[in-house]
Amino acid sequence: MESLNDADVQLARLKKRLEREQRARAESEAIAEKALSELYTRKREIELLQSITVAANEASTVEGAMRTALDRVCAHTRWPVGHVLLKDSAGVLISTSLWHLDHPERYETFLKVSEAMTFATGTGLPGRVLEDRRPAWIVDVTKDPNFPRSKAAQDSGLRAGFAFPVLVGEEVAAVIEFFSDEPAEPDDAVLSIMAHVGGQLGRVIERRRAEDALKLASQHKSQFLANMSHELRTPLNAVIGITEMLQENARDLDRDDEFEPLDRVVRAARHLLALINDILDLSKIEAGKMDLHVEAFAIAPVVQDVVNTVATLAARNENALGLECPPGIGSMCADQTRIRQALLNLASNAAKFTEKGTITISVSRTVAPTGDWIVFSVADTGIGLTAEQKGRLFQDFVQADASTTRRYGGTGLGLAISRRFCQMMGGDITVESEPGQGSTFTIRLPAEATPSPAPVPAKAPQPPTRATDPHQAPLILVIDDDDSVRQVTTHFLAREGFSVTTASGGREGLRLARELLPAAITLDVMMPDLDGWTVLAAIKGDPATAGIPVVLMTIVDEKNRGYSLGAAEYMVKPVDWSGLAGVLRGICKSAGRDVLVVDDDDTMRAGLRRALHEEGWQVTEAENGRIALAHLAEQRPDVMVVDLLMPEMDGFELLDALRSNGDWRDIPVLVLTAKDLTDEDRARLNGGIERILQKRGRQEMLREVLDVLERCIERRRRESVAVP
Amino acid sequence: MKGVVFNLLEAVVRRDYGDDTWEALLEAADADGAYSSLGNYPDEEMMKLVGAASSALKMPADDVVRWFGRNALPLLAEKHPHFFTAHKSTRPFLLTLNDVIHSEVRKLYPGAEVPVFTYDTSSSDVLLMHYRSPRKLCALAEGFIEATAAHYGEKLSLDQPECMKRGDDRCVLRVSIRKPKA
Numbered sequence: 001m002e003s004l005n006d007a008d009v010q011l012a013r014l015k016k017r018l019e020r021e022q023r024a025r026a027e028s029e030a031i032a033e034k035a036l037s038e039l040y041t042r043k044r045e046i047e048l049l050q051s052i053t054v055a056a057n058e059a060s061t062v063e064g065a066m067r068t069a070l071d072r073v074c075a076h077t078r079w080p081v082g083h084v085l086l087k088d089s090a091g092v093l094i095s096t097s098l099w100h101l102d103h104p105e106r107y108e109t110f111l112k113v114s115e116a117m118t119f120a121t122g123t124g125l126p127g128r129v130l131e132d133r134r135p136a137w138i139v140d141v142t143k144d145p146n147f148p149r150s151k152a153a154q155d156s157g158l159r160a161g162f163a164f165p166v167l168v169g170e171e172v173a174a175v176i177e178f179f180s181d182e183p184a185e186p187d188d189a190v191l192s193i194m195a196h197v198g199g200q201l202g203r204v205i206e207r208r209r210a211e212d213a214l215k216l217a218s219q220h221k222s223q224f225l226a227n228m229s230h231e232l233r234t235p236l237n238a239v240i241g242i243t244e245m246l247q248e249n250a251r252d253l254d255r256d257d258e259f260e261p262l263d264r265v266v267r268a269a270r271h272l273l274a275l276i277n278d279i280l281d282l283s284k285i286e287a288g289k290m291d292l293h294v295e296a297f298a299i300a301p302v303v304q305d306v307v308n309t310v311a312t313l314a315a316r317n318e319n320a321l322g323l324e325c326p327p328g329i330g331s332m333c334a335d336q337t338r339i340r341q342a343l344l345n346l347a348s349n350a351a352k353f354t355e356k357g358t359i360t361i362s363v364s365r366t367v368a369p370t371g372d373w374i375v376f377s378v379a380d381t382g383i384g385l386t387a388e389q390k391g392r393l394f395q396d397f398v399q400a401d402a403s404t405t406r407r408y409g410g411t412g413l414g415l416a417i418s419r420r421f422c423q424m425m426g427g428d429i430t431v432e433s434e435p436g437q438g439s440t441f442t443i444r445l446p447a448e449a450t451p452s453p454a455p456v457p458a459k460a461p462q463p464p465t466r467a468t469d470p471h472q473a474p475l476i477l478v479i480d481d482d483d484s485v486r487q488v489t490t491h492f493l494a495r496e497g498f499s500v501t502t503a504s505g506g507r508e509g510l511r512l513a514r515e516l517l518p519a520a521i522t523l524d525v526m527m528p529d530l531d532g533w534t535v536l537a538a539i540k541g542d543p544a545t546a547g548i549p550v551v552l553m554t555i556v557d558e559k560n561r562g563y564s565l566g567a568a569e570y571m572v573k574p575v576d577w578s579g580l581a582g583v584l585r586g587i588c589k590s591a592g593r594d595v596l597v598v599d600d601d602d603t604m605r606a607g608l609r610r611a612l613h614e615e616g617w618q619v620t621e622a623e624n625g626r627i628a629l630a631h632l633a634e635q636r637p638d639v640m641v642v643d644l645l646m647p648e649m650d651g652f653e654l655l656d657a658l659r660s661n662g663d664w665r666d667i668p669v670l671v672l673t674a675k676d677l678t679d680e681d682r683a684r685l686n687g688g689i690e691r692i693l694q695k696r697g698r699q700e701m702l703r704e705v706l707d708v709l710e711r712c713i714e715r716r717r718r719e720s721v722a723v724p
Numbered sequence: 725m726k727g728v729v730f731n732l733l734e735a736v737v738r739r740d741y742g743d744d745t746w747e748a749l750l751e752a753a754d755a756d757g758a759y760s761s762l763g764n765y766p767d768e769e770m771m772k773l774v775g776a777a778s779s780a781l782k783m784p785a786d787d788v789v790r791w792f793g794r795n796a797l798p799l800l801a802e803k804h805p806h807f808f809t810a811h812k813s814t815r816p817f818l819l820t821l822n823d824v825i826h827s828e829v830r831k832l833y834p835g836a837e838v839p840v841f842t843y844d845t846s847s848s849d850v851l852l853m854h855y856r857s858p859r860k861l862c863a864l865a866e867g868f869i870e871a872t873a874a875h876y877g878e879k880l881s882l883d884q885p886e887c888m889k890r891g892d893d894r895c896v897l898r899v900s901i902r903k904p905k906a
Contacts, residue, residue, distance in 0.1 A: 013743070013744075013747055015749075016747075017743075019758075020756075020757045020758040021758070023758035023762045024727075024758040024759055025760070026759040026762075027758065027762075027763050028760035028762050028763070031760060031762040031763060032762065035762075035834070234758065
């Protein structure tokens, strides 16, 4: 009995213990399950944050990051509706069309009502978030007094809502709101995670703003550089132009002691101009404003031209210069000017950095299934480059060695610019080099360069040359706001046999163009009152002036735009005067070979007229000095043939009159006389006389006259080619 | 207090005094008795159990606690041997209490309130461990330290020049290891 009782007691204890153990186990399981569930929630939250962080870092647009956040948050909460509102400049939240909608048709009403609304601070769910700058939760939007869209929400079956701010610093840049089909109590974990999401998205906006600011700053910098270069180049062009004028006077007056220093001024100014051009080129490439002029051209002449140009420089350091160009190299389609520029840069570098060595320029064609490649290489046996120097070589503004500038000159921009051009044409420049052994620079370009974004439009068809009196010097209207440019252009064009009128601004230019109907117009682009583009458009838009050929003369290299607006030619300052004269002469065909024959002897005049006409000269005749001056006042001839002894006004007086007039002083004069000149006569004629010919045997004399005039014109042309 | 401590107490009482004693203690302390190692239970319940044991075993409460520590430690060493095998003697093990042992306890038993010891290691022979806790379980620490020395086969003398139970604002556990004779 006793033992049975004991057994019972023991059993009861065991049962009790078992019951306790079961409870402890259940409790453990509950704790473990709760922990696991929390762990799972944390894991999902971390995944959500991670995916949004990744999206935020990788998204190329703020919109893209927002879109990802909408989708991920809806997936995380299993809520069907998400929507982005952006704050506008007035500080009001504006609905965007960025939505996440599980069933777009079902929530259509709510979408329409939402998108038609804006939310001021404190208004509705987004307004509350805007005010408090932290997430907000509404258990049931249909019962919330501050939810203007409650009717639409009810119609679309939406109940609970929460929203969080996208914070950039302390500022709410946007609000993202979410809605569920069921009322729901606030979930602190969700709200706290959403604060993080908002922070992440805020950083995307912040980054975008910083990038925009940077881009703008970079554009401002490029614009500043472009303007600055213009400001620098304008006076520099004046310096070059006026010095060239002085140089010419010095030459004409045989003042060699003045000529040489002036020559140095011109060369220094041109060097300075080249540096400024480099900086401008680079800033234009950076600003994405550099045009390529892609055209088909034969390769061999370009390479040969580079070799010719660099020959003197190579010889200076006693270098042998070789060219390897296979006869069948053919042609390619690219920007010829830029290739020439790049090759010239490489070749002149090679010549600079090599002494008593060999420089070899070679070109070859590589045939590939995707299209041919043209490979140019410039190999030298010069000082070479270290690995570190090679690394820095193509960086903007960096030279292999800072001391290089002092020793060898240059901006250090040439290579960077050349490389950018080659890259724009779909190729590149590479270098192989051993210090002390030499360097080989290689340009690889597709034979058919990808056309530049703005392909060169065909040149506007040359308007028919306006009827001009062949005996009148063609009138050129020079429109430029720069006084010195007008002066220099007038000087050179006048010398080339044009008559010139100038206008100091776009408006005046337009007026003169209509009044004078000049044979051609040279037009500056950057002018304060009315820019060249506008003037060009106006000239081409007026039927009265549309036929006048316009030559754009400017610092701004935008040929495509010029041609597309109808310009006949486009010249970049500093202007190549003979080039301009050639262009204008082409436009006004009879220009440049006007001769004024002044002689009282009819027979002599007739003989000269016939001979000169046969050689393509336009001949004007005058019986004496007075009549000649009258002709001169109307039209400036390119050359004059003057007899000395004439009635009314003799040759001596005429020549004195010519010399005293700035516009006529430069006209080459061939004195043709039967007079036996005394020393006094010669002294009086000294200066400004091309040649004195004694009248004698007719044929011989005529041939000599023609020769002199021809040489005279030819020399003037050659001289007008700017001294490099 | 974490359920695991109750589990340890139950294990050593059952082992050394039998199942009935544990049942009797639970009844005497009016304790629930269902302890999950992961759960949290009131400190008072532990104190009541200690008080009941003190009466039943006719032993001062601190001695009960010290006995509990001395006997619980081998169970812990069995369950988590890597904490012990990482060291070869008592002193370096004791110095890892805050940074290793108790930080692991917090990982296994989230919310565990473990004491933070400060050490005075100015003497290479005597280690002073400063203990401050509202639970005033310095006796448990003593038991654990003695058992640790036993685990490493070291003899030590342990006393408390300062003790919160004697009105000091902290307890100082003075641990002197007697070097085993060579």
